[in-house]
Amino acid sequence: MLKSLKRSAKGASVPHEKATAALATVKMEPPKHVIIPMQMHIGAPAEPIVKKGDTVMVGTLIGKAGGFVSANIHASVSGTVLEVASIRMVNGVVCKAVAIEADGNQTVDPACQPPTVNDKPSLLAAIQACGLVGVGGAGFPTHVKLAADTLDTLIINAAECEPYLTTDAREMLECSESIMAGIEMVMKQCKIPHCIIGIERNKPECIDLMCSLVREMPGVTVKPLPMRYPQGAEKTLIETCTGREVPKTAPSGKPGIPADCGCVVMNVTSISTLGKYLKTGIPLVAKRLTVEGDAIAEPKNIEVPIGTLYSDVIAACGGIKNEVELGKIIFGGPMMGGAAPSADYPVLKQNNGLLLFSRAAATLPEPEPCIRCGRCITACPMGLEPVVIAEGFAAKDMEVLQKRNVDLCVACGSCTYACPAKRPVSQNMGLAKAWYLKQLKEKAGK
Amino acid sequence: MDERLIVTASPHIRDNTTTRGLMGNVLIALVPCVVASALLFGYRALLVVGVTTAACVGLEYLYTMLLHKKNPVGDLSACVTGVILGLNFPAGMPLWICVVGAFVAIVITKQLFGGLGFNFANPALVGRLVLFLSFTSRMTAYVFPDMAVDALATATPLAPGVDKASINLLDMLLGVHGGVLGETCAAAILIGLAFLLATHTIGFAIPGSIVGTVFVLSLVATRDLHTALISILSGGLLFGAVFMATDYVTSPFTTIGKVFYGIFIGLITFTIRQFGSMNEGMSYAILLGNLLTPWFNTWSHQIPLGYVKAGKKGKKAKEKPMDKQPAPAAGKGGAV
Numbered sequence: 001m002l003k004s005l006k007r008s009a010k011g012a013s014v015p016h017e018k019a020t021a022a023l024a025t026v027k028m029e030p031p032k033h034v035i036i037p038m039q040m041h042i043g044a045p046a047e048p049i050v051k052k053g054d055t056v057m058v059g060t061l062i063g064k065a066g067g068f069v070s071a072n073i074h075a076s077v078s079g080t081v082l083e084v085a086s087i088r089m090v091n092g093v094v095c096k097a098v099a100i101e102a103d104g105n106q107t108v109d110p111a112c113q114p115p116t117v118n119d120k121p122s123l124l125a126a127i128q129a130c131g132l133v134g135v136g137g138a139g140f141p142t143h144v145k146l147a148a149d150t151l152d153t154l155i156i157n158a159a160e161c162e163p164y165l166t167t168d169a170r171e172m173l174e175c176s177e178s179i180m181a182g183i184e185m186v187m188k189q190c191k192i193p194h195c196i197i198g199i200e201r202n203k204p205e206c207i208d209l210m211c212s213l214v215r216e217m218p219g220v221t222v223k224p225l226p227m228r229y230p231q232g233a234e235k236t237l238i239e240t241c242t243g244r245e246v247p248k249t250a251p252s253g254k255p256g257i258p259a260d261c262g263c264v265v266m267n268v269t270s271i272s273t274l275g276k277y278l279k280t281g282i283p284l285v286a287k288r289l290t291v292e293g294d295a296i297a298e299p300k301n302i303e304v305p306i307g308t309l310y311s312d313v314i315a316a317c318g319g320i321k322n323e324v325e326l327g328k329i330i331f332g333g334p335m336m337g338g339a340a341p342s343a344d345y346p347v348l349k350q351n352n353g354l355l356l357f358s359r360a361a362a363t364l365p366e367p368e369p370c371i372r373c374g375r376c377i378t379a380c381p382m383g384l385e386p387v388v389i390a391e392g393f394a395a396k397d398m399e400v401l402q403k404r405n406v407d408l409c410v411a412c413g414s415c416t417y418a419c420p421a422k423r424p425v426s427q428n429m430g431l432a433k434a435w436y437l438k439q440l441k442e443k444a445g446k
Numbered sequence: 447m448d449e450r451l452i453v454t455a456s457p458h459i460r461d462n463t464t465t466r467g468l469m470g471n472v473l474i475a476l477v478p479c480v481v482a483s484a485l486l487f488g489y490r491a492l493l494v495v496g497v498t499t500a501a502c503v504g505l506e507y508l509y510t511m512l513l514h515k516k517n518p519v520g521d522l523s524a525c526v527t528g529v530i531l532g533l534n535f536p537a538g539m540p541l542w543i544c545v546v547g548a549f550v551a552i553v554i555t556k557q558l559f560g561g562l563g564f565n566f567a568n569p570a571l572v573g574r575l576v577l578f579l580s581f582t583s584r585m586t587a588y589v590f591p592d593m594a595v596d597a598l599a600t601a602t603p604l605a606p607g608v609d610k611a612s613i614n615l616l617d618m619l620l621g622v623h624g625g626v627l628g629e630t631c632a633a634a635i636l637i638g639l640a641f642l643l644a645t646h647t648i649g650f651a652i653p654g655s656i657v658g659t660v661f662v663l664s665l666v667a668t669r670d671l672h673t674a675l676i677s678i679l680s681g682g683l684l685f686g687a688v689f690m691a692t693d694y695v696t697s698p699f700t701t702i703g704k705v706f707y708g709i710f711i712g713l714i715t716f717t718i719r720q721f722g723s724m725n726e727g728m729s730y731a732i733l734l735g736n737l738l739t740p741w742f743n744t745w746s747h748q749i750p751l752g753y754v755k756a757g758k759k760g761k762k763a764k765e766k767p768m769d770k771q772p773a774p775a776a777g778k779g780g781a782v
Binding site for chain 2: 004005006007008009012013014015163235236239245246247248249256326327328329330332334335336337338339340341342355357359362363364365368369370371372373374375377378381382383384385387388404405408411413416417418419420421422424426427430
């Protein structure tokens with residue numbers, strides 16, 4: 001009660017739609033060719049180190065990290081490099097990409113050997129070498145997060161609060177050993193005493209399995225989470241698991257990060273990928289996708305080589321249903337994923353779903369006048385007031401935007417989802433935040 | 447796949463709550479009140495409510511048609527205004543005055559200010575108050591509900607000189623006392639409230655804080671539980687708290703804002719009833735609350751996640767050093 005006076009932060013009660021939760025992952029036949037962009041992470045793009053005609057194998061390094069906040073990129077198929085050229089990615093960013101024609105053998109590069117890890121620097125070096133990024137969607141290079149030395153709690157994000165997606169649930173059920181190996185290694189080498197695995201209550205079998213596995217692991221607990229979107233958002237997850245709040249501003253004056261309250265959050269698939277890499281030496285080259293939606297013939301959990309085009313993934317899932325007109329292709333979940341203008345884009349490291357909606361399902365209702373019901377305020381997980389911010393943005397009032405903390409918006413989409421007038425609330429928040437940050441920058445530049 | 451695909455910014459799904467659905471919920475919640483008023487005051491109650499609603503919808507349609515605006519009748523907000531306004535009249539109200547009230551509510555208070563979402567005060571409330579000031583005797587010509595319209599006018603239990611101790615609480619709850627159509631039957635209003643709460647159309651913050659404030663203040667002032675209960679069951683308090691003060695457009699956004707808004711309305715209502723010259727103060731209290739809503743909104747803000755007050759930063763850090771933070775609590779289903 002008292003907390004709801006402080007902020008409601010109830011999130012959105014999105015439908016679960018986890019129909020693929022029981023479908024075991026199938027491995028996709030390697031496609032004829034893949035396109036691997038050099039920017040699949042937050043930070044500097046990787047620098048391609050192969051040229052046309054080079055022979056590559058699964059796991060061969062083709063892009064070298066372009067700095068500390070960057071990640072290595074490896075070939076996901078064996079074959080020949082067709083071309084190294086600039087492409088425009090689905091989010092509009094232009095970057096270099098390597099196109100590889102696959103030979104279909106999927107030969108693993110003999111250079112892929114399990115790394116030797118005996119302290120924190122060697123663990124971070126190994127993580128950097130395998131190109132691990134936050135594969136839950138953000139794509140933030142993992143070694144950067146773990147480099148902080150104030151960490152006392154490792155939080156494993158297995159909330160998977162987005163509707164439709166079941167890749168993290170399958171990861172827990174199918175690769176639980178590598179998850180545990182990854183957790184053990186990170187806790188040991190980074191000297192993190194506590195670990196909490198946060199799982200939404202709509203995955204009871206995953207909770208049971210994880211509970212039984214962590215019994216012998218000191219310091220590791222499983223936390224069943226309420227079923228409320230966006231439970232898996234980093235700051236919300238930290239608050240639910242530990243009660244701590246990531247500060248808006250760090251003591252250094254920069255925007256606060258989880259390390260400022262002693263936490264580091266890793267996606268369950270990321271930690272599992274790390275566990276697998278430590279065992280086999282094969283870097284992050286394949287990704288499990290949930291292919292779902294009312295337009296796809298055979299919804300599946302499918303493991304595809306990174307760089308596979310959406311069209312090949314769709315074909316591997318039986319194509320589009322007959323007599324259904326495809327209306328929208330969404331990479332990621334329906335709340336935060338983006339819509340692609342065509343199926344000719346490659347799957348990235350941080351993608352975890354491919355949703356195909358029919359035209360009827362993809363057509364959104366027309367916006368109506370705001371009735372000031374405050375549902376966007378109740379929903380906002382950060383405790384912001386989208387309706388007030390919208391007014392401030394319409395008036396281009398920097399003071400309102402600053403006072404109402406527009407820069408805390410995490411773009412989760414809860415406000416748009418909850419709006420009864422069907423207004424594009426979170427889209428407007430995004431514009432307001434971008435405008436606000438730009439103005440701040442200009443002011444600082446003067 | 448040569449058809450063009452739809453590309454929009456996320457999110458790609460929407461809740462199925464709509465403005466129309468929310469207004470529809472309010473209409474459903476008003477049904478018990480309408481039925482109760484028909485049972486208590488006879489068929490003419492239905493006529494009054496019906497004419498007022500029809501006038502509201504008709505005037506909104508006419509206005510928007512004349513101004514070439516988008517027809518907003520489908521969002522049902524004019525229906526809600528009409529039914530609420532109708533339930534604010536006594537049973538014997540001349541029908542032409544009902545139409546005047548509808549005009550004030552819909553055209554003057556709502557559409558002239560920009561339509562749904564832009565009105566400064568609850569349209570039905572302004573309609574009621576304008577009629578109350580213009581046609582005071584007709585608006586207060588309460589009839590005693592004995593299934594007949596031509597019965598003698600009777601005073602509301604709030605009138606001075608009425609011995610409050612002699613009033614039967616059950617009569618109050620069932621609405622067998624003088625008043626306007628919708629406000630007398632507390633039981634029907636409570637059924638409506640339960641429906642609105644169950645469908646999450648409104649929260650408990652506003653009605654709870656209004657009724658709670660008036661109850662506590664009456665209890666303190668009279669030191670008598672019976673009188674305090676009569677004071678919350680009589681007059682327009684419950685009806686106003688549930689259906690009029692909770693109007694989305696004219697009430698604050700945040701929970702804390704809503705609580706203070708409710709306490710404010712309760713306080714003003716109690717003050718007018720206790721110290722003013724009028725028997726009934728609810729409408730004025732809500733109107734004041736409506737007018738102060740922008741002010742409530744400017745200060746009753748939520749505290750965002752991770753927000754640290756500038757002055758308290760150092761202090762907070764001192765109180766909670768990193769190594770002394772409580773160890774993360776194990777979940778209930780955690781390792782055992």
